[in-house]
Amino acid sequence: MAGFLTSINEGAKLRVLAVQEYFGLAAKAIRFIVARPFYVGDVIQQMDAIGVQSLGIVLLTGFFTGMVLALQTSVQMAQFGATMYIGRLVTASMVRELGPVLAAILVAGRVGSGIAAQIGSMRVTEQIDALNTLGVDPIKKLVTPRLIAALIMLPVLTILSDTVGIGGGNVIATVYVGIPVGLYWRTVWEQIASGGFILHYIPSDFVQGLVKPFVFGGIIAVTGCFFGINTKGGTEGVGNATTRTVVVASVLILVVDYFLTQVLLFLFG
Protein backbone atom coordinates (compact mmCIF):
# COMPACT_ATOMS: atom_id res chain seq x y z
CA MET A 1 0.00 0.00 0.00
CA ALA A 2 2.79 2.37 0.99
CA GLY A 3 4.62 1.54 -2.25
CA PHE A 4 1.46 2.24 -4.25
CA LEU A 5 0.99 5.63 -2.56
CA THR A 6 4.64 6.46 -3.09
CA SER A 7 4.39 5.67 -6.79
CA ILE A 8 1.26 7.87 -7.07
CA ASN A 9 3.12 10.63 -5.25
CA GLU A 10 6.14 10.28 -7.55
CA GLY A 11 3.92 10.21 -10.64
CA ALA A 12 2.07 13.35 -9.50
CA LYS A 13 5.37 15.13 -8.81
CA LEU A 14 6.64 14.29 -12.29
CA ARG A 15 3.45 15.62 -13.89
CA VAL A 16 3.55 18.83 -11.89
CA LEU A 17 7.20 19.20 -12.86
CA ALA A 18 6.34 18.62 -16.53
CA VAL A 19 3.62 21.33 -16.37
CA GLN A 20 6.09 23.68 -14.72
CA GLU A 21 8.67 22.95 -17.43
CA TYR A 22 6.04 23.46 -20.14
CA PHE A 23 5.17 26.92 -18.87
CA GLY A 24 8.85 27.66 -18.21
CA LEU A 25 9.62 26.85 -21.84
CA ALA A 26 6.72 29.01 -23.04
CA ALA A 27 7.78 31.95 -20.84
CA LYS A 28 11.40 31.74 -22.01
CA ALA A 29 10.40 31.46 -25.67
CA ILE A 30 8.12 34.51 -25.32
CA ARG A 31 10.87 36.48 -23.57
CA PHE A 32 13.28 35.72 -26.41
CA ILE A 33 10.88 37.25 -28.96
CA VAL A 34 12.22 40.67 -27.99
CA ALA A 35 15.84 39.69 -27.34
CA ARG A 36 18.70 39.84 -29.83
CA PRO A 37 19.79 38.15 -32.02
CA PHE A 38 16.63 37.81 -34.08
CA TYR A 39 16.56 34.71 -36.27
CA VAL A 40 14.54 36.34 -39.05
CA GLY A 41 15.52 33.69 -41.62
CA ASP A 42 14.38 30.91 -39.31
CA VAL A 43 11.09 32.70 -38.63
CA ILE A 44 10.39 33.07 -42.36
CA GLN A 45 11.32 29.42 -42.96
CA GLN A 46 8.95 28.34 -40.20
CA MET A 47 6.19 30.63 -41.48
CA ASP A 48 6.50 28.78 -44.77
CA ALA A 49 6.46 25.36 -43.05
CA ILE A 50 3.61 26.20 -40.68
CA GLY A 51 1.55 28.51 -42.84
CA VAL A 52 2.13 28.15 -46.56
CA GLN A 53 2.53 24.40 -46.54
CA SER A 54 -0.61 23.95 -44.43
CA LEU A 55 -2.64 26.19 -46.72
CA GLY A 56 -4.01 23.48 -49.02
CA ILE A 57 -5.32 21.21 -46.30
CA VAL A 58 -6.78 24.10 -44.27
CA LEU A 59 -8.56 25.61 -47.30
CA LEU A 60 -9.93 22.26 -48.41
CA THR A 61 -11.35 21.37 -45.00
CA GLY A 62 -12.62 24.93 -44.48
CA PHE A 63 -14.48 24.85 -47.79
CA PHE A 64 -16.18 21.54 -47.10
CA THR A 65 -16.99 22.53 -43.52
CA GLY A 66 -18.72 25.66 -44.81
CA MET A 67 -20.67 23.56 -47.31
CA VAL A 68 -21.79 20.98 -44.76
CA LEU A 69 -22.78 23.75 -42.34
CA ALA A 70 -24.94 25.34 -45.03
CA LEU A 71 -26.42 21.97 -45.92
CA GLN A 72 -27.35 21.08 -42.34
CA THR A 73 -28.74 24.53 -41.50
CA SER A 74 -30.75 24.62 -44.71
CA VAL A 75 -32.60 21.46 -43.63
CA GLN A 76 -33.33 22.88 -40.17
CA MET A 77 -34.15 26.41 -41.40
CA ALA A 78 -36.49 25.07 -44.06
CA GLN A 79 -38.82 23.93 -41.27
CA PHE A 80 -39.26 27.56 -40.19
CA GLY A 81 -39.07 29.08 -43.66
CA ALA A 82 -35.89 30.91 -42.63
CA THR A 83 -33.41 29.57 -45.16
CA MET A 84 -32.35 33.13 -46.02
CA TYR A 85 -30.45 33.19 -42.72
CA ILE A 86 -28.10 30.39 -43.74
CA GLY A 87 -25.36 32.95 -44.37
CA ARG A 88 -25.67 34.30 -40.83
CA LEU A 89 -25.37 30.88 -39.25
CA VAL A 90 -22.52 29.74 -41.44
CA THR A 91 -20.64 32.98 -40.71
CA ALA A 92 -21.21 32.88 -36.96
CA SER A 93 -20.12 29.24 -36.75
CA MET A 94 -17.11 29.62 -39.01
CA VAL A 95 -15.75 32.91 -37.67
CA ARG A 96 -16.31 32.31 -33.99
CA GLU A 97 -15.71 28.61 -33.61
CA LEU A 98 -15.17 26.20 -36.45
CA GLY A 99 -12.63 28.22 -38.44
CA PRO A 100 -10.19 28.69 -35.55
CA VAL A 101 -10.66 25.24 -33.99
CA LEU A 102 -10.56 23.25 -37.23
CA ALA A 103 -7.51 25.08 -38.56
CA ALA A 104 -5.76 24.64 -35.22
CA ILE A 105 -6.52 20.92 -34.97
CA LEU A 106 -5.31 20.38 -38.53
CA VAL A 107 -2.14 22.37 -37.96
CA ALA A 108 -1.55 20.54 -34.66
CA GLY A 109 -1.65 17.26 -36.55
CA ARG A 110 0.39 18.39 -39.50
CA VAL A 111 2.81 20.93 -38.06
CA GLY A 112 2.89 20.15 -34.33
CA SER A 113 3.92 16.58 -35.01
CA GLY A 114 6.51 17.82 -37.52
CA ILE A 115 8.00 20.22 -34.97
CA ALA A 116 8.21 17.45 -32.35
CA ALA A 117 9.78 15.04 -34.84
CA GLN A 118 12.34 17.55 -36.06
CA ILE A 119 13.39 18.80 -32.64
CA GLY A 120 13.19 15.26 -31.21
CA SER A 121 15.55 14.01 -33.93
CA MET A 122 17.88 16.89 -33.14
CA ARG A 123 17.79 15.85 -29.50
CA VAL A 124 18.64 12.19 -30.12
CA THR A 125 21.40 13.04 -32.63
CA GLU A 126 22.99 15.49 -30.14
CA GLN A 127 22.28 18.52 -32.34
CA ILE A 128 20.63 20.29 -29.39
CA ASP A 129 23.71 19.57 -27.28
CA ALA A 130 25.76 20.92 -30.18
CA LEU A 131 23.78 24.20 -30.06
CA ASN A 132 24.45 24.41 -26.33
CA THR A 133 28.15 23.76 -26.76
CA LEU A 134 28.32 26.38 -29.52
CA GLY A 135 27.05 28.88 -26.98
CA VAL A 136 23.55 29.19 -28.44
CA ASP A 137 20.38 28.73 -26.41
CA PRO A 138 18.32 26.05 -28.19
CA ILE A 139 15.10 27.69 -27.01
CA LYS A 140 16.06 30.92 -28.69
CA LYS A 141 17.23 29.24 -31.87
CA LEU A 142 14.56 26.56 -32.21
CA VAL A 143 11.50 27.37 -30.11
CA THR A 144 11.11 31.13 -30.47
CA PRO A 145 11.13 31.19 -34.32
CA ARG A 146 8.51 28.43 -34.39
CA LEU A 147 6.43 30.26 -31.79
CA ILE A 148 6.55 33.55 -33.69
CA ALA A 149 5.69 31.79 -36.95
CA ALA A 150 2.75 29.95 -35.40
CA LEU A 151 1.45 33.10 -33.68
CA ILE A 152 1.41 34.89 -37.04
CA MET A 153 0.35 32.10 -39.37
CA LEU A 154 -2.50 30.52 -37.39
CA PRO A 155 -4.63 33.71 -37.53
CA VAL A 156 -3.80 34.05 -41.26
CA LEU A 157 -4.79 30.46 -41.93
CA THR A 158 -7.96 30.96 -39.91
CA ILE A 159 -8.97 34.06 -41.88
CA LEU A 160 -8.52 32.14 -45.11
CA SER A 161 -10.33 29.09 -43.73
CA ASP A 162 -13.24 31.31 -42.60
CA THR A 163 -13.38 32.97 -46.01
CA VAL A 164 -13.46 29.78 -48.07
CA GLY A 165 -15.85 28.23 -45.53
CA ILE A 166 -18.31 31.07 -45.97
CA GLY A 167 -17.71 30.74 -49.73
CA GLY A 168 -18.50 27.02 -49.50
CA GLY A 169 -21.71 27.91 -47.68
CA ASN A 170 -22.51 30.31 -50.51
CA VAL A 171 -22.16 27.50 -53.08
CA ILE A 172 -24.67 25.29 -51.22
CA ALA A 173 -27.00 28.19 -50.36
CA THR A 174 -27.16 29.31 -53.99
CA VAL A 175 -26.98 26.00 -55.87
CA TYR A 176 -28.89 23.74 -53.48
CA VAL A 177 -31.27 26.10 -51.66
CA GLY A 178 -31.61 28.79 -54.32
CA ILE A 179 -30.67 31.85 -52.28
CA PRO A 180 -29.28 34.66 -54.46
CA VAL A 181 -25.57 35.39 -54.04
CA GLY A 182 -26.21 39.05 -53.09
CA LEU A 183 -28.68 38.09 -50.37
CA TYR A 184 -26.32 35.48 -48.97
CA TRP A 185 -23.44 37.94 -48.64
CA ARG A 186 -25.75 40.62 -47.20
CA THR A 187 -26.73 38.20 -44.40
CA VAL A 188 -23.06 37.39 -43.92
CA TRP A 189 -22.31 41.09 -43.39
CA GLU A 190 -25.34 41.49 -41.11
CA GLN A 191 -23.94 38.73 -38.90
CA ILE A 192 -20.48 40.29 -38.86
CA ALA A 193 -21.90 43.71 -37.99
CA SER A 194 -24.39 42.41 -35.44
CA GLY A 195 -21.76 41.91 -32.73
CA GLY A 196 -20.78 45.57 -32.94
CA PHE A 197 -17.43 47.13 -33.73
CA ILE A 198 -14.31 47.70 -31.72
CA LEU A 199 -12.57 51.05 -32.38
CA HIS A 200 -15.42 51.82 -34.84
CA TYR A 201 -14.04 49.65 -37.63
CA ILE A 202 -13.10 46.19 -36.32
CA PRO A 203 -16.05 43.79 -36.00
CA SER A 204 -16.00 42.19 -32.54
CA ASP A 205 -16.61 38.77 -34.14
CA PHE A 206 -13.30 39.16 -35.98
CA VAL A 207 -11.51 39.93 -32.72
CA GLN A 208 -13.02 36.86 -31.09
CA GLY A 209 -12.18 34.80 -34.15
CA LEU A 210 -8.58 35.95 -34.22
CA VAL A 211 -7.72 35.82 -30.52
CA LYS A 212 -8.38 32.09 -30.55
CA PRO A 213 -6.02 31.07 -33.38
CA PHE A 214 -3.35 33.31 -31.87
CA VAL A 215 -3.57 31.35 -28.61
CA PHE A 216 -3.88 28.02 -30.42
CA GLY A 217 -0.78 28.82 -32.47
CA GLY A 218 1.14 29.29 -29.25
CA ILE A 219 -0.18 25.99 -27.88
CA ILE A 220 0.83 24.08 -31.02
CA ALA A 221 4.35 25.50 -31.21
CA VAL A 222 5.14 25.20 -27.51
CA THR A 223 3.67 21.68 -27.23
CA GLY A 224 5.61 20.42 -30.26
CA CYS A 225 8.84 22.00 -29.03
CA PHE A 226 8.29 20.79 -25.46
CA PHE A 227 7.89 17.14 -26.42
CA GLY A 228 10.64 17.45 -29.02
CA ILE A 229 13.18 18.87 -26.58
CA ASN A 230 12.28 16.28 -23.96
CA THR A 231 12.60 13.35 -26.36
CA LYS A 232 14.36 10.35 -24.84
CA GLY A 233 15.18 6.94 -26.18
CA GLY A 234 16.22 7.24 -29.82
CA THR A 235 13.88 6.88 -32.76
CA GLU A 236 11.15 5.29 -30.65
CA GLY A 237 11.27 8.36 -28.43
CA VAL A 238 10.80 10.57 -31.49
CA GLY A 239 7.68 8.59 -32.42
CA ASN A 240 6.31 8.96 -28.89
CA ALA A 241 7.03 12.69 -28.92
CA THR A 242 5.05 13.22 -32.14
CA THR A 243 2.09 11.18 -30.93
CA ARG A 244 1.97 12.95 -27.58
CA THR A 245 2.25 16.33 -29.28
CA VAL A 246 -0.81 15.70 -31.46
CA VAL A 247 -2.88 14.32 -28.57
CA VAL A 248 -1.90 16.95 -26.01
CA ALA A 249 -2.11 19.89 -28.43
CA SER A 250 -5.53 18.80 -29.74
CA VAL A 251 -6.94 18.31 -26.23
CA LEU A 252 -5.45 21.60 -25.05
CA ILE A 253 -6.95 23.42 -28.04
CA LEU A 254 -10.45 22.10 -27.31
CA VAL A 255 -10.24 22.72 -23.56
CA VAL A 256 -8.72 26.18 -23.88
CA ASP A 257 -11.29 26.97 -26.57
CA TYR A 258 -14.10 26.57 -24.05
CA PHE A 259 -12.54 28.81 -21.43
CA LEU A 260 -11.44 31.33 -24.00
CA THR A 261 -14.98 31.48 -25.39
CA GLN A 262 -16.32 32.15 -21.89
CA VAL A 263 -13.87 35.01 -21.45
CA LEU A 264 -14.49 36.47 -24.91
CA LEU A 265 -18.28 36.29 -24.52
CA PHE A 266 -17.93 38.04 -21.16
CA LEU A 267 -15.78 40.76 -22.72
CA PHE A 268 -17.51 41.25 -26.08
CA GLY A 269 -20.91 39.66 -25.63
Place this chain on the structure above:
Amino acid sequence: MTDTPADDKGAPAPPTYGEQRRRVPEPEGEPRLRRAEDELRARFAEELQEGEETQDRVPSSREAIVELEHVSLAFDRPILEDVSLVVRRGETVVIAGESGTGKSTTLKLILRLLRPDSGRVIVDGEVINDVTYEEALIIRQKMGMVFQGAALFDSMSVFENVAFPLREHTQLTDDEIEARVREKLEFVDLDPDRVMGQLPAELSGGMKKRVGIARGMAANPAIMLYDEPTSGLDPLTTGTITRLIMKLQRELKVTSVVVSHDIRSAFRMATKIALLAERHIVFFGSPEDMTASQDRYVQDFLGGV
Protein backbone atom coordinates in the same frame (compact mmCIF):
# COMPACT_ATOMS: atom_id res chain seq x y z
CA MET B 1 44.64 23.55 -6.41
CA THR B 2 45.33 19.88 -6.37
CA ASP B 3 47.41 18.37 -9.09
CA THR B 4 46.96 14.78 -10.04
CA PRO B 5 49.58 12.10 -9.50
CA ALA B 6 52.24 11.22 -12.04
CA ASP B 7 52.12 14.72 -13.44
CA ASP B 8 55.63 16.00 -12.73
CA LYS B 9 58.49 14.84 -14.83
CA GLY B 10 61.80 13.77 -13.37
CA ALA B 11 60.99 12.02 -10.13
CA PRO B 12 59.50 8.55 -10.41
CA ALA B 13 55.73 8.69 -10.58
CA PRO B 14 54.05 8.07 -7.26
CA PRO B 15 51.52 5.25 -7.30
CA THR B 16 48.18 6.28 -8.74
CA TYR B 17 44.94 5.87 -6.90
CA GLY B 18 44.27 2.81 -9.00
CA GLU B 19 47.70 1.40 -8.33
CA GLN B 20 47.18 1.78 -4.61
CA ARG B 21 43.81 0.06 -4.84
CA ARG B 22 44.61 -2.57 -7.38
CA ARG B 23 48.27 -3.46 -7.04
CA VAL B 24 48.48 -7.15 -6.38
CA PRO B 25 51.56 -9.11 -5.36
CA GLU B 26 53.41 -10.32 -8.42
CA PRO B 27 54.19 -13.96 -7.79
CA GLU B 28 56.98 -14.30 -10.30
CA GLY B 29 58.74 -11.06 -9.38
CA GLU B 30 60.36 -8.38 -11.49
CA PRO B 31 61.39 -10.27 -14.65
CA ARG B 32 57.82 -11.02 -15.63
CA LEU B 33 56.80 -7.39 -15.10
CA ARG B 34 59.68 -6.20 -17.23
CA ARG B 35 58.71 -8.64 -19.98
CA ALA B 36 55.13 -7.38 -19.91
CA GLU B 37 56.38 -3.80 -20.04
CA ASP B 38 58.64 -4.58 -22.98
CA GLU B 39 55.75 -6.24 -24.81
CA LEU B 40 53.56 -3.20 -24.27
CA ARG B 41 56.33 -0.86 -25.39
CA ALA B 42 56.86 -2.92 -28.50
CA ARG B 43 53.15 -3.00 -29.25
CA PHE B 44 52.76 0.76 -28.93
CA ALA B 45 56.24 1.72 -30.13
CA GLU B 46 55.03 3.38 -33.31
CA GLU B 47 52.30 5.32 -31.54
CA LEU B 48 54.65 6.38 -28.75
CA GLN B 49 57.23 7.60 -31.24
CA GLU B 50 54.66 9.60 -33.15
CA GLY B 51 53.32 10.99 -29.89
CA GLU B 52 56.80 12.03 -28.77
CA GLU B 53 57.28 13.93 -32.02
CA THR B 54 54.07 15.81 -31.40
CA GLN B 55 55.02 16.68 -27.86
CA ASP B 56 58.50 17.80 -28.91
CA ARG B 57 57.00 20.37 -31.22
CA VAL B 58 54.49 21.61 -28.69
CA PRO B 59 56.12 22.27 -25.37
CA SER B 60 53.21 22.27 -22.96
CA SER B 61 53.12 25.37 -20.86
CA ARG B 62 52.59 24.86 -17.14
CA GLU B 63 49.44 26.94 -17.05
CA ALA B 64 46.39 24.83 -16.29
CA ILE B 65 43.45 25.56 -18.56
CA VAL B 66 40.99 22.87 -17.48
CA GLU B 67 40.91 21.50 -13.96
CA LEU B 68 38.66 19.07 -12.16
CA GLU B 69 39.18 19.16 -8.40
CA HIS B 70 37.78 16.27 -6.37
CA VAL B 71 34.70 16.14 -8.56
CA SER B 72 31.88 13.76 -7.70
CA LEU B 73 28.65 13.29 -9.58
CA ALA B 74 25.75 10.88 -9.20
CA PHE B 75 22.43 10.44 -10.97
CA ASP B 76 20.50 7.39 -9.87
CA ARG B 77 23.92 5.80 -9.18
CA PRO B 78 27.38 7.30 -8.61
CA ILE B 79 29.08 8.19 -11.90
CA LEU B 80 32.26 9.93 -10.78
CA GLU B 81 33.83 9.96 -7.32
CA ASP B 82 36.62 12.30 -6.22
CA VAL B 83 37.98 12.76 -9.73
CA SER B 84 40.86 15.20 -10.16
CA LEU B 85 42.40 16.10 -13.47
CA VAL B 86 44.57 18.93 -14.78
CA VAL B 87 44.89 19.81 -18.46
CA ARG B 88 47.63 22.32 -19.20
CA ARG B 89 47.62 24.74 -22.09
CA GLY B 90 48.74 23.08 -25.31
CA GLU B 91 48.37 19.53 -24.03
CA THR B 92 46.28 16.76 -25.51
CA VAL B 93 44.76 14.75 -22.70
CA VAL B 94 42.95 11.56 -23.61
CA ILE B 95 40.34 10.30 -21.17
CA ALA B 96 40.20 6.57 -21.77
CA GLY B 97 38.25 3.79 -20.14
CA GLU B 98 35.64 1.18 -20.63
CA SER B 99 32.12 2.07 -21.72
CA GLY B 100 29.92 3.56 -19.01
CA THR B 101 32.76 4.74 -16.78
CA GLY B 102 31.88 8.42 -16.98
CA LYS B 103 34.17 9.56 -19.80
CA SER B 104 31.54 11.56 -21.70
CA THR B 105 30.17 12.82 -18.38
CA THR B 106 33.58 14.35 -17.71
CA LEU B 107 33.34 16.28 -20.98
CA LYS B 108 29.84 17.45 -20.09
CA LEU B 109 31.18 18.72 -16.76
CA ILE B 110 33.91 20.69 -18.52
CA LEU B 111 31.28 22.16 -20.86
CA ARG B 112 29.06 22.90 -17.84
CA LEU B 113 26.27 20.89 -19.44
CA LEU B 114 26.31 19.12 -16.06
CA ARG B 115 27.14 20.46 -12.62
CA PRO B 116 29.13 18.35 -10.15
CA ASP B 117 27.54 17.35 -6.84
CA SER B 118 30.81 18.24 -5.13
CA GLY B 119 34.25 19.45 -6.14
CA ARG B 120 35.15 22.21 -8.58
CA VAL B 121 35.46 22.48 -12.34
CA ILE B 122 37.76 25.29 -13.45
CA VAL B 123 38.02 26.43 -17.07
CA ASP B 124 40.59 29.05 -18.00
CA GLY B 125 40.92 30.11 -14.38
CA GLU B 126 37.19 30.46 -13.77
CA VAL B 127 35.23 28.16 -11.47
CA ILE B 128 32.21 27.22 -13.55
CA ASN B 129 30.21 25.23 -10.99
CA ASP B 130 27.75 27.95 -10.13
CA VAL B 131 27.64 30.08 -13.26
CA THR B 132 24.20 30.82 -14.68
CA TYR B 133 22.95 29.21 -17.86
CA GLU B 134 23.66 32.41 -19.80
CA GLU B 135 27.19 32.67 -18.37
CA ALA B 136 27.78 29.01 -19.27
CA LEU B 137 26.86 29.79 -22.89
CA ILE B 138 29.60 32.45 -22.95
CA ILE B 139 32.18 30.16 -21.30
CA ARG B 140 31.42 27.46 -23.89
CA GLN B 141 32.53 29.82 -26.62
CA LYS B 142 36.11 29.19 -25.43
CA MET B 143 35.63 25.55 -26.35
CA GLY B 144 34.99 23.65 -29.54
CA MET B 145 33.22 20.34 -29.22
CA VAL B 146 33.31 17.43 -31.65
CA PHE B 147 30.53 14.93 -31.02
CA GLN B 148 30.63 11.18 -31.43
CA GLY B 149 28.09 11.31 -34.26
CA ALA B 150 29.40 14.71 -35.46
CA ALA B 151 25.99 16.26 -34.56
CA LEU B 152 25.98 18.43 -37.67
CA PHE B 153 22.80 20.43 -38.14
CA ASP B 154 21.11 18.34 -40.79
CA SER B 155 18.94 21.14 -42.11
CA MET B 156 22.03 23.24 -42.89
CA SER B 157 24.69 22.81 -45.56
CA VAL B 158 28.32 22.12 -44.66
CA PHE B 159 29.09 25.81 -45.19
CA GLU B 160 26.28 26.91 -42.89
CA ASN B 161 27.35 24.38 -40.26
CA VAL B 162 30.94 25.61 -40.14
CA ALA B 163 29.85 29.25 -40.40
CA PHE B 164 27.31 28.84 -37.58
CA PRO B 165 29.55 29.77 -34.61
CA LEU B 166 31.02 32.66 -36.63
CA ARG B 167 27.61 34.10 -37.44
CA GLU B 168 26.53 33.68 -33.82
CA HIS B 169 29.48 35.08 -31.97
CA THR B 170 31.57 37.24 -34.29
CA GLN B 171 31.09 40.43 -36.28
CA LEU B 172 32.80 39.00 -39.37
CA THR B 173 31.47 40.01 -42.77
CA ASP B 174 30.08 37.41 -45.17
CA ASP B 175 33.34 37.42 -47.16
CA GLU B 176 35.42 36.96 -44.03
CA ILE B 177 33.17 34.14 -42.88
CA GLU B 178 33.48 32.39 -46.24
CA ALA B 179 37.26 32.75 -46.14
CA ARG B 180 37.35 31.32 -42.62
CA VAL B 181 35.08 28.41 -43.55
CA ARG B 182 37.28 27.60 -46.56
CA GLU B 183 40.39 27.77 -44.38
CA LYS B 184 38.94 25.40 -41.79
CA LEU B 185 37.64 22.93 -44.37
CA GLU B 186 41.05 22.90 -46.05
CA PHE B 187 42.65 22.35 -42.65
CA VAL B 188 40.61 19.18 -42.21
CA ASP B 189 41.60 18.07 -45.73
CA LEU B 190 38.24 18.69 -47.37
CA ASP B 191 37.79 20.43 -50.71
CA PRO B 192 35.67 23.50 -49.88
CA ASP B 193 34.31 23.87 -53.42
CA ARG B 194 33.11 20.30 -53.38
CA VAL B 195 31.59 20.01 -49.90
CA MET B 196 30.42 23.50 -48.90
CA GLY B 197 27.05 23.17 -50.60
CA GLN B 198 26.43 19.59 -49.51
CA LEU B 199 24.05 18.56 -46.74
CA PRO B 200 25.37 16.39 -43.88
CA ALA B 201 23.25 13.47 -45.12
CA GLU B 202 25.32 13.43 -48.31
CA LEU B 203 28.63 12.96 -46.44
CA SER B 204 30.42 9.80 -45.31
CA GLY B 205 31.06 9.15 -41.60
CA GLY B 206 34.66 10.32 -41.79
CA MET B 207 33.72 13.46 -43.71
CA LYS B 208 31.05 14.28 -41.15
CA LYS B 209 33.64 13.97 -38.38
CA ARG B 210 35.99 16.28 -40.28
CA VAL B 211 33.24 18.86 -40.83
CA GLY B 212 32.47 18.49 -37.10
CA ILE B 213 36.09 19.31 -36.31
CA ALA B 214 36.02 22.26 -38.74
CA ARG B 215 32.87 23.58 -37.05
CA GLY B 216 34.38 23.07 -33.59
CA MET B 217 37.52 25.01 -34.50
CA ALA B 218 35.79 27.66 -36.64
CA ALA B 219 35.81 30.32 -33.95
CA ASN B 220 39.42 29.47 -32.99
CA PRO B 221 38.62 28.20 -29.49
CA ALA B 222 41.40 27.70 -26.96
CA ILE B 223 40.17 24.23 -26.05
CA MET B 224 38.91 21.44 -28.28
CA LEU B 225 36.85 18.62 -26.80
CA TYR B 226 36.31 15.37 -28.67
CA ASP B 227 33.81 12.69 -27.74
CA GLU B 228 34.91 9.36 -29.23
CA PRO B 229 36.26 10.99 -32.41
CA THR B 230 37.30 7.69 -33.99
CA SER B 231 34.45 5.42 -32.96
CA GLY B 232 32.59 3.75 -35.79
CA LEU B 233 35.26 4.62 -38.36
CA ASP B 234 37.39 2.28 -40.46
CA PRO B 235 41.11 2.03 -39.55
CA LEU B 236 42.22 4.37 -42.35
CA THR B 237 39.71 7.08 -41.44
CA THR B 238 40.57 6.57 -37.77
CA GLY B 239 44.19 7.34 -38.68
CA THR B 240 43.13 10.44 -40.62
CA ILE B 241 41.07 11.81 -37.73
CA THR B 242 43.84 11.05 -35.24
CA ARG B 243 46.37 12.87 -37.43
CA LEU B 244 43.98 15.83 -37.66
CA ILE B 245 43.73 16.12 -33.90
CA MET B 246 47.54 16.00 -33.69
CA LYS B 247 47.80 18.59 -36.46
CA LEU B 248 45.51 20.91 -34.48
CA GLN B 249 47.76 20.60 -31.46
CA ARG B 250 50.96 20.95 -33.46
CA GLU B 251 50.02 23.82 -35.76
CA LEU B 252 47.45 25.76 -33.79
CA LYS B 253 48.64 24.94 -30.24
CA VAL B 254 45.10 24.03 -29.30
CA THR B 255 44.53 22.30 -25.98
CA SER B 256 42.58 19.11 -26.54
CA VAL B 257 40.60 16.82 -24.28
CA VAL B 258 39.73 13.62 -26.08
CA VAL B 259 37.36 10.98 -24.77
CA SER B 260 38.17 7.67 -26.39
CA HIS B 261 38.34 3.98 -25.78
CA ASP B 262 40.63 3.62 -28.80
CA ILE B 263 43.91 3.23 -26.91
CA ARG B 264 46.00 2.95 -30.09
CA SER B 265 44.89 6.40 -31.25
CA ALA B 266 45.27 7.67 -27.69
CA PHE B 267 48.93 6.67 -27.67
CA ARG B 268 49.50 8.52 -30.92
CA MET B 269 47.94 11.80 -29.91
CA ALA B 270 48.12 12.06 -26.12
CA THR B 271 50.41 14.19 -24.04
CA LYS B 272 48.77 12.50 -21.09
CA ILE B 273 46.24 9.75 -20.68
CA ALA B 274 43.65 9.59 -17.90
CA LEU B 275 42.22 6.13 -17.39
CA LEU B 276 38.78 6.04 -15.81
CA ALA B 277 37.48 2.92 -14.12
CA GLU B 278 34.78 2.39 -11.56
CA ARG B 279 34.10 6.09 -11.06
CA HIS B 280 37.75 6.94 -10.39
CA ILE B 281 40.80 7.98 -12.35
CA VAL B 282 43.02 4.94 -11.88
CA PHE B 283 45.89 6.31 -13.95
CA PHE B 284 46.92 9.77 -15.11
CA GLY B 285 50.22 10.27 -16.84
CA SER B 286 52.13 10.14 -20.08
CA PRO B 287 51.76 7.22 -22.51
CA GLU B 288 55.28 6.12 -21.49
CA ASP B 289 54.26 6.08 -17.84
CA MET B 290 51.22 4.10 -18.82
CA THR B 291 53.15 1.36 -20.53
CA ALA B 292 55.54 1.32 -17.57
CA SER B 293 52.73 1.17 -15.05
CA GLN B 294 52.66 -1.90 -12.86
CA ASP B 295 48.95 -1.50 -12.23
CA ARG B 296 47.21 -4.71 -13.19
CA TYR B 297 44.12 -2.87 -14.47
CA VAL B 298 46.25 -0.59 -16.65
CA GLN B 299 48.05 -3.58 -18.09
CA ASP B 300 44.78 -5.40 -18.67
CA PHE B 301 43.37 -2.34 -20.38
CA LEU B 302 46.38 -1.96 -22.65
CA GLY B 303 46.41 -5.66 -23.38
CA GLY B 304 42.72 -5.68 -24.09
CA VAL B 305 42.28 -8.62 -21.68
